[in-house]
Amino acid sequence: MNDVARIAGVSRGSVSNYINGRKTRPDTQSKIEKAIKSLNYVPNATARALKTSRSNYVIFIIPTVNTPFFSELSYHVQLELKKFGYKMILCNSNSEPKEELEYIQMANTQKVAGIITMSYADIADLVSPDIPLVSIEKKVSDNFPIIISDNYQGGRLAAQKLQKGGAKQLLFVSKSPVKDISSVRQQGFVDYCLEHHLTYDTFLTRDIPNFIDDFKDFILENKIDHAFKYDGVFSDSDEYANAFWHLLLQYDISVPGDVQIIGFDAARTYQRQPTFLSAIRQPIEQISSEAVNRLLLQLPHPEQHSQKNSITVLPITFQQGVTTKTKKQ
Amino acid sequence: MNDVARIAGVSRGSVSNYINGRKTRPDTQSKIEKAIKSLNYVPNATARALKTSRSNYVIFIIPTVNTPFFSELSYHVQLELKKFGYKMILCNSNSEPKEELEYIQMANTQKVAGIITMSYADIADLVSPDIPLVSIEKKVSDNFPIIISDNYQGGRLAAQKLQKGGAKQLLFVSKSPVKDISSVRQQGFVDYCLEHHLTYDTFLTRDIPNFIDDFKDFILENKIDHAFKYDGVFSDSDEYANAFWHLLLQYDISVPGDVQIIGFDAARTYQRQPTFLSAIRQPIEQISSEAVNRLLLQLPHPEQHSQKNSITVLPITFQQGVTTKTKKQ
Structure with a gap:
């Protein structure tokens, strides 16, 4: 408190008043706020x-x-x-x-x-x-x-990383309806694809708790033997990306050999370990x-x-x- | 409260006293407690x-x-x-x-x-x-x-399931030192193996945050081409079991084709979806x-x-x- 008073050029009492929410003159208050910021005082x-x-x-x-x-x-x-x-x-x-x-x-x-x-x-x-x-x-x-x-840049970065890894047929997967921050992530992905002439499709599951079945149907419809129509998948959620990954493995489609996958959040399931999934990391x-x-x-x-x-x-x-x-x- | 009084054969006032923590005679109290239990009253x-x-x-x-x-x-x-x-x-x-x-x-x-x-x-x-x-x-x-x-039965059940799936060379993986409930799970696993003449080994990582490296070394030491020395792995934790699974996949060892894996907890990472890992489920x-x-x-x-x-x-x-x-x- 002494440091704040000294730097602000006001009395210790004024600083005390300010900190405890009592009335202070506007110019005094402004000086104290600047001093507090300069000291990183909390x-x-x-x-x-x-x-x-x-x-x-x-x-x-x-x-x-x-x-x-x-x-x-x-x-x-x-x-x-x-x-x-x-x-x-x-x-x-x-x-x-x-x-x-x-x-x-x-x-x-x-x-x-x-x-x-x-x-x-x-x-x-x-x-x-x-x-x-x-x-x-x-x-x-x-x-x-x-x-x-920066959800928009997150979507862009995902498309860019898939492109750099050699993916040519991209896919965005999510749950319908895509809204709020998810739609911003999707927009970033789509904009990057359009700007760089990358082919992309979108697959949205129905709005149901057990979306896994929709993913299964979609994979089966787009798979011939062990080959999958898409070679780069982005989802606005780790959850969907992880589920998609494990389903591809079950159908003997190689990840990342044949299909690369990127999720969003990269949140740690366990405090000690990063996830195995490649993902856009929110700066938690x-x-x-x-x-x-x-x-x-x-x-x-x-x-x-x-x-x-x-x-x-x-x-x-x-x-x-x-x-x-x-x-x- | 009327129902409790009627079933207990005491006055409504006595029930009220009891519920609000005031002094009641021991026999009255006992009658009220029985009535409450019989009614599932909360x-x-x-x-x-x-x-x-x-x-x-x-x-x-x-x-x-x-x-x-x-x-x-x-x-x-x-x-x-x-x-x-x-x-x-x-x-x-x-x-x-x-x-x-x-x-x-x-x-x-x-x-x-x-x-x-x-x-x-x-x-x-x-x-x-x-x-x-x-x-x-x-x-x-x-x-x-x-x-x-029932952690002990959990360990036993894991060994039994691996046995039923045809596993012959079992492995228990965990982190050193194994203690508290983890050691109970291990004991159940070991007892079942001994009783049924199943071969098992134990691998414990060092007590470090990044135990993944220890798992990697262990897998490399016990792998010849795409074949792994063990065909059934149990861990007292979903975390270790998941990590082991993904490492085996990275080294092109087939799960569950060549190696079956069972974790413990079977806790849902996401509320909506059961895990892909086979595991002993705690009745959460x-x-x-x-x-x-x-x-x-x-x-x-x-x-x-x-x-x-x-x-x-x-x-x-x-x-x-x-x-x-x-x-x-």
Whole structure:
């Protein structure tokens, strides 16, 4: 606090007022904010909790816990929060708006330090204005920061990698209807194909839980002996890409010899091991640290929206697994 | 409440006293408990919360969120709790005793309805005596119920299935040191092999995060051209079994043609799809419902230990994937 006061050229009392959410003059406030940024200063959670009667718990609302992406993300969000003395409470909404609203109510009454959400419900109006909130992947309103991967470039990069591995007949597989971030990934893939005169088709399963049967039918229809019509497959999801891969193996189609496959997320099923699937990797560690940073930046004055209304787009990378070739063969 | 009073042959007031934790005569209490069990009656969470000032949140402490087993279990525990009006708060301890103790402290101060734990810390003495607790997989003390799968039978069943598929040279793979429930699974496997005169070896990787390299070396040492020394592999973990499978494929060894593989857990990586790996399936839905039932049974009188000190062992099953044969070929 002394450092902030010194750099800002204001009194220690003004910094204390600012940090604890008491009224400060606009020019003083601006000086303090600049000083805080220059120092990368983050208020200590426990000290704050003592002074402001807020707890040091941050709620992380996810739509499901049972996919590697959300699991790995939860793991890293917790690690990031821990660095600053905050603890994570994981709330799984099962994609039900009603559940999400109940967690928001809990956040309001329990005076949590903040909320990070991947909510699909329209929750923005229900969050108490003094609770910091950050959204990952989905815009909840104009008033909250959002952190998102560069899904469009992810689609482009997948097409490029398949091309570099020598694939000539590309295929995009997903589930119908393709919407939200999935459609952005698809668009990136399609644009790259069109720009580079690559032939591509699209196969979408029906919107049913057991989409495996649709994949099976599609593979059988497009297979003659051990040869498959397509030699490069991209999916907007690791789940579909993995399922497609294992089905091709069952029909004795060689991967990556005859067909290369790229998924999306490259999330680790087990913390210790990268996946065997080649995939576009969402920057899970960076998403986590950005989300936590954006949350903590709101702490002094969540109601002033100074750090709100921002969109942070993070770069994706390609993770080489065993389902793509490293070069044309 | 009227039904309970009628069946128990006591007044409605006595039932109310019992449910809200007030003193009741031992014989009255015993009658009420029998009536409650016969009715499968569980107190409504919200009604209880209003009367007892306890919240309707149950804390579920897990050592990591980033494995399919814990993810799928969390999913089902939440579903079970929801049936009775309780909400789950998922606390990931990252296997650190200190983290677990902090969550227990939170549970004590926030007056949660109960705790379900897969804790590895010695937490028993720290839980407030009026908070119901159930442990999954690990005994935390003599005072709390524990729910566990039949790990020994799981090991036996794996050996039996490999034998039925025609395997003659069996292999157990795991990570050194093999301990706790893993060693029980191993013992079941070994006992079955000895009783049925099956040849088996054991390979344990070093205790390092990247055990894949050890698997690779082992496979290369035991492979001549496309033939592998073993034709039946069992692991106490889906993770190792999956890794072994994919490495064999990379070295052009046919699965299940030449080598059959069985893992343990058969946990779903994605909620919608069973795994492709053949594996001993832990009864995740049943573990969840038993854990929640045991917790709710403690609600009226957690301090009286009447439902405590129990061990519930649940039966395992075999899940046929694509890595084992259905019969000798």
